[in-house]
Every structure is written in C-alpha cells, then in structure tokens.
Amino acid sequence: MSVPELIRIVSRDSPMALAQVERVRTELAVLHPGVRTEVVPVKTTGDKWMGDLSAVEGKGAFTKEVDAALLAGEADLAVHCVKDVPADRPLPAGTVFAAFLKRDDIRDALVHPGGLTLDELPAGTRIGTSSVRRVAQLAATHPQLECVPFRGNANRRLEKLAAGEADALLLAVSGLERIGRTDVISEVLSAETMMPPIGAGILALQCREGDTGLIDAVSGLGDTATHREATAERMFLHVLQGHCNSPIAGYARVDRSGELSLRACVFTPDGKTRLNAHEWAGPLDPATLGTSVAVALLRQGAREIIDGIPH
Numbered sequence: 001m002s003v004p005e006l007i008r009i010v011s012r013d014s015p016m017a018l019a020q021v022e023r024v025r026t027e028l029a030v031l032h033p034g035v036r037t038e039v040v041p042v043k044t045t046g047d048k049w050m051g052d053l054s055a056v057e058g059k060g061a062f063t064k065e066v067d068a069a070l071l072a073g074e075a076d077l078a079v080h081c082v083k084d085v086p087a088d089r090p091l092p093a094g095t096v097f098a099a100f101l102k103r104d105d106i107r108d109a110l111v112h113p114g115g116l117t118l119d120e121l122p123a124g125t126r127i128g129t130s131s132v133r134r135v136a137q138l139a140a141t142h143p144q145l146e147c148v149p150f151r152g153n154a155n156r157r158l159e160k161l162a163a164g165e166a167d168a169l170l171l172a173v174s175g176l177e178r179i180g181r182t183d184v185i186s187e188v189l190s191a192e193t194m195m196p197p198i199g200a201g202i203l204a205l206q207c208r209e210g211d212t213g214l215i216d217a218v219s220g221l222g223d224t225a226t227h228r229e230a231t232a233e234r235m236f237l238h239v240l241q242g243h244c245n246s247p248i249a250g251y252a253r254v255d256r257s258g259e260l261s262l263r264a265c266v267f268t269p270d271g272k273t274r275l276n277a278h279e280w281a282g283p284l285d286p287a288t289l290g291t292s293v294a295v296a297l298l299r300q301g302a303r304e305i306i307d308g309i310p311h
C-alpha cells in the first residue's frame, strides 16, 4: 500500500493541540520523508463554552467537531488527547485509532507563582480547577485549600492565574511541556498524591476506517507499551460507565519486565470515600485487565457512588 502524498491533520486549535500536531508532523516526516502534511484547526464546543462542562449536551466536548471534520472528509487524520476521548461508548462509527504515540508524563503539576509546594500552601489558598478528579483528591488530602471553577485552555488558565483569578493551579505536566511552560511548575505531584486521569499524557491518531493506506502509513508512529496501557485504561472506563461529574482516576503501567498493571480509584466528590483497586495482567490481555479492575471497583460499590452524584 502506498503512502498518501498529502495528509490533512485535524485538531483543536489551542496552542497545546497545535503543538501536538507538530509532534505528529515531525514524527511523520522522519518515517515518511516524502509526505506533505497540512493542518486543519477547528474550535470545539469545549473551547467555546466556558461554563460547566456537564451542561454541554452529551460527551466529547473536545472531540466532536474534530471527529465531524474527519468523517466529512475535510481532513484525513485526527490528533486527540486520549484523556478527552469519551471511553464509555465506542469511537464514532466509521473511525478507528491507528496509533497511540509514546506516552508523555502522566503526572499533574502545581503551579504557584510564589513557588510553594502543595503541603506549604496556606489555608484558604484558591486552587483554580474545574476537574472533579482534582477537587475530590484535594478535598481528601488538603481540605484547608479551596477549589474555584476554572476553565479554558492551559495558556488561558495561566493568564487567568496571572490576573489573580486564583492563587494556584493544577495542570498536567505533559500539557505544560507541550506549550513550553514547564517554567511555571512549582511542584510535580506524584501519581500517588494526585492520581492522573485515564489516558493521561497519551496522544491518539484517529483515521477513517476504510483508509487503509493512511492507517498503514501512520501506524508506525505507535508505541506498543502505550497501546497496552491505553487499551487497559479505556476498557476500565468503558465498563465503569462514569459521567462528567464522577471523580475517577487511574493508570496502567508496563514495567521493565514487560508486565502490565492497572490501578484505579473512584471517589465521592468530597473525597471522603475512595475505592481502590490494583491488579496485574498476568496472562490477561490489556482489555480484560481493564474489565477486571472495573469489576473489582463495582463490587466495592462504585456503581452506587457514581450514580449518586448529580449529573
């Protein structure tokens, strides 16, 4: 199958998303020096709507318009943060993941202009975050801090922080790396301190199902360990069937010996209840590991917690 001459790449138009596209173009140029690429930026509902995301109809606020451009043939390849691709349902009909790029840092960082660490922040410090996952974990470990709703892309959030709309922020390390702003990090939080979201730090390439020439051409950008981790994590979330307001966190890891494990948590919004599971795949394939960890949490009462949260 011959490599297409031109690949039109669609993505959100935030600085982070466009940096992600540049990574894909660079890696493509190494793999297929002859190929030309074009960028098709689109604004998504999640970029336009600055209110509560649970008020937006359906899921996929950061992916819907990107998927639509792909399906309409306005572009050939979509670049998504796996974290933003809904896992409770299949991918939009007619599209497939062609590759998961090698995973970036999965951790969250504290951004505090004074350079303090999370444990040093004085009581009443306002943390700008609308993430129910971050709010629940902070409430459990640092109840003296106050979370204030904060939306917008990472650059915009840094501007709002500088304007005094909050005293500190929690942002993904990988996102800050992509926009070239790791200088603002005052502390990188361990995955134990602040468990990351499903899919953290992973970029996925999505194509039209029948586009086999393109799928073959870009699949070489994929990373095997990341593929196993993404598959386990997304199946976990699929079985759990969460919603926008359910604090869920977790991550899979392929260790040095090649063994895959998945740990995951479900929280109540106040962080007071935390269900935990951690399993090794052993002979199980990644998707079955994801199912097994979800079932372990469901047995502990995850369904009741998730369904009990208004959404």
Ligand SMILES: NCc1[nH]cc(CCC(=O)O)c1CC(=O)O
Pocket (backbone or CB within 6 Å): 081, 082, 083, 084, 154, 170, 171, 172, 174, 175, 199, 200, 201, 202, 203
């Ligand atoms: N919802 C925005 C978003 N989507 C993906 C990332 C981080 C990068 C990644 O995990 O791929 C971010 C920013 C953040 O959470 O700080």
